[in-house]
Amino acid sequence: MTRTEEFTAHRSLLFAIAYRILGSVAEAEDAVQETWLRYESSTTEPVSVKSFLSAVVTRVAIDVLRSARVRREAYVGPWFPEPLLDDPYEDPERSAELADSVSMAALLLLERLTPTERAVFVLREVFGFGFPEIARAVGRSEEACRQLAVRARRHMEEGRPRFEADRREREELAARFVDALREGDLDGLTELLAADVSAVADGGGKGPAFARPVAGPTRVARLLAGFATLMDGVAEVASQQVNDQPGVVVRDRDGLLVAVLALDVSDGRIQTIRTVVNPDKLRHLGPVADAWRLREEAIARRRPPGDDAAR
Missing domain, CATH: 3.10.450.50 (Nuclear Transport Factor 2; Chain: A,)
Known part of the structure; x- marks a missing residue:
């Protein structure tokens, strides 16, 4: 499988990660594109393409979010995420969890977290990545990531919306x-x-x-x-x-x-x-x-x- 094919196979996951971290469709698409450029120019072959690409898009999204927060503080009136009418990432076994994680209410709760907390929460709680992968993605130790996950989970649980399951x-x-x-x-x-x-x-x-x-x-x-x-x-x-x-x-x-x-x-x-x-x-x-x-x-x-x- 060529690099283009490998990237295409994971593109919907990368967008799903970036959008949940950023709350912006345009910024998420830019993060995915930057991930492709870095992957295309890389001279090494990753052991796991999925882990490599997910780590890259996470790091890019964290950097974008840090600068975006300054702009959001000066935003006129209430700030909401850009609406998403179709989430390209599909996982039938976890459709309910993924739906809740991309809701407006959940994305606004994520705004309370620091960029790194937000990334750790998304990777762990939404997409089920292991802590070794998360640590490499955010540049922290595994123990630090565990602590970030606990803190982020607590913040989210305090205000998590309860949607009807049906x-x-x-x-x-x-x-x-x-x-x-x-x-x-x-x-x-x-x-x-x-x-x-x-x-x-x-x-x-x-x-x-x-x-x-x-x-x-x-x-x-x-x-x-x-x-x-x-x-x-x-x-x-x-x-x-x-x-x-x-x-x-x-x-x-x-x-x-x-x-x-x-x-x-x-x-x-x-x-x-x-x-x-x-x-x-x-x-x-x-x-x-x-x-x-x-x-x-x-x-x-x-x-x-x-x-x-x-x-």
């Missing part, structure tokens, strides 16, 4: 949510929301997003119903798996992407709605609409004829 139930709930959203059905939306539900938006200063989190079923339902009313005839919504959890994709009439909503579901209700409208975080999913223009068009359509007050 994917079908979650998908049915998401479908009901989309139906109620399309209709602007205030009562229908309220019924699907948990008592402590919250809605948060990531616009990054580049997309229309509400400035502060909205909490409580009544307020969140009103927000959603108002959005549905405003966008009626201008945009369409559809159920879509987002980071292997229930979600919604919003597109304009030309099929251009407007927003992605990730839904946290527990006990048969929606606990958290995270909306990504920053166009920079959506471009990897396809052509993106001008959300500001779309919003203005929606407002203009609802303005009474002859009303020029807002112009």
